[in-house]
Amino acid sequence: MPLPDDFVPPKLPDVPATPKDAATVMLVRDAAAHGGGHGIEVFLQRRVAGMAFAGGMTVFPGGGLDQRDMDSTASAVAWYGPDASAWxxxxxxxxxxxxGLVCAAVRETFEESGVLLAGDADGAIVADSTPYHDAREALISRDLSLAAFLDDAGLVLRADLLRPWASWVTPAEEPRRYDARFFLAALPEGQRADDATSETESSAWHRPADALAEADAGQRPMMPPTRVTLAELAEYDTVASALAARREIPRIEPTIVRDSEGVRVEFSLPRGE
Incomplete structure (x- = not known):
């Protein structure tokens, strides 16, 4: 996959940076339920151009683990759905x-899109996250941990709303590297995703094929994992079919190749992808 001139990383350093664990979440919804006709839509954000990592790129909500996502308090989070051993x-x-990755996926999704993958003790999924606006701001500022927020609010983390999708590692040439696990989640009924985050300049719902067409036209820069994931999502007609997909999840680590043909990124996908 060719790389644009403004996204060519430096040559391989003597000692590559250690990747930071991260979680990325593809929020999806059925287009027909929102006046969009056939197929599914995915929530995409364009990162602020000046950011140190992936500035100006189109991405899914996500980010690095906060150490508190893995501390002893996090292990006591009220949890519904597949347990940590399954993940x-x-x-x-x-x-x-x-x-920690599941906690980070829920936390980052809430911080960056306002969508809260949680429910009450009776099993009802949160249908309106706006009452938790102050907690969202405190999570963003790191004044509050996810565990403390859920406990104070009497909420249960809904791991059953997430599906494992992929695992990508930033190439060794990059000074900032992430070992990112990709999750899939349907937009909970009643909730809405917003663009109230300082890390992005715009956010909106897009059909995967439309976003890829814009990328091919040079209108929507995106990194290889985003392109590949959008192509995978474009194969599904409904959210239910995407959530039901059974996937292999190998750790994909692209390499940067420089030769007479230019600079490109190479990687191998699991069979059937």
Whole structure:
């Protein structure tokens, strides 16, 4: 996959940076339920151009783990759905890290889009996240941990609303590297995703194929993992079919190739992708 001139990383350093664990969430909804006709839509954000990592790129909500996503308090988070050991098996990591990744996925989705993947003790999924606006701001400023927020609000983390999707590692040439696990989640009924985050300049729902067409036309810069994931999502007609997909989740680590043809990124996808 060719790289644009303004996104060519430096040559491989003597000692590559250690990737930081991260969680990325593709929020999807059925287009027909929102006046958009056939297929699914995915929530995309364009990052502020001046950001140190992926500035100006189109991305899904997500970010790095906060250490508190993995601390002893996080292990006591009220939790509904597949337990940490199941996520560890899917992502091929330690159970403690898997728990932290799920917590980070829920936290980052709330911080960056206002969508809260949680419910009450009776099993009802949150249908309006606006009453938790102050908590969202405190999470963003790191004045509040996800565990403390959920406990104070009497909420349960809904791991059953997430699906494991992929695992991508930033190339070794990059000074900032992430070991990002990709999750899929349907927009909970009644909730809305917003653009109330300082990290992005715009946010909106897009059909995957439309976003890819804009990328091909040079109108929507995006990194290879985003392009690949959008192409995968474009194969599904409904949110239900995407959520039901059974996927292999190998750790994909692209490499940067420089030769007479220019600079490009190469990687291998699991069979059938």
């Amino acid at each position: 560890a098996a899917w992502f091929g990591c330690e159970t403690s890290l898997a728990r």
